[in-house]
Amino acid sequence: MTKPKLIQGNFFNDERGILSFVNEFNFLEKKIQRFYIVKNYQNNFIRAWHGHEEESKFVYCLNGSAKVCCVKIDNFNKPNKNEKIYSFNLNENKPSIVFVPKGYANGFMNTEPNTKLMFLSDKSLEQSKKDDFRYEYDFWNPWKINFY
Secondary structure, three states, X not given: OXXXXXXXXXXXXXXXXXXXXXXXXXXXXXXXXXXXXXXXXXXXXXXXXXXXXXXXEEEEEEEOEEEEEEEEOOOOOOOOOOOOEEEEEEEOOEOEEEEEOOOEEEEEEEOOOOOEEEEEEOOOHHHHHOXXXXXXXXXXXXXXXXXX
């Protein structure tokens, strides 16, 4: 079974500026069909939970930072509240992509103002709309921020 994972990237900088990359991400292999960008108006705002039986997604932080979480859905009509939550922290200064496999619900909370996340999908908008499951933001609740 495929699990959510973080695909690491890196960056290079010199006197001209910064180049961010995730070279291990292959758009053709992943069969990316579309992308969209999400920006919340409020800081620490939660957008969750959104699941798909057939659609896989990839999440990249363009600006700011966010906590991105995924949960395996055993039954899309009556999901288990005790499923393991996979949690990832994305940040514009550490290029990486979160892979959200089909069969999972995902959500995120921006942890800085003006955060922008880019979502890439392997399904068309029409396909996605037919494979759309929504749950309350706190059905699984990993959104507490731990300050050190």
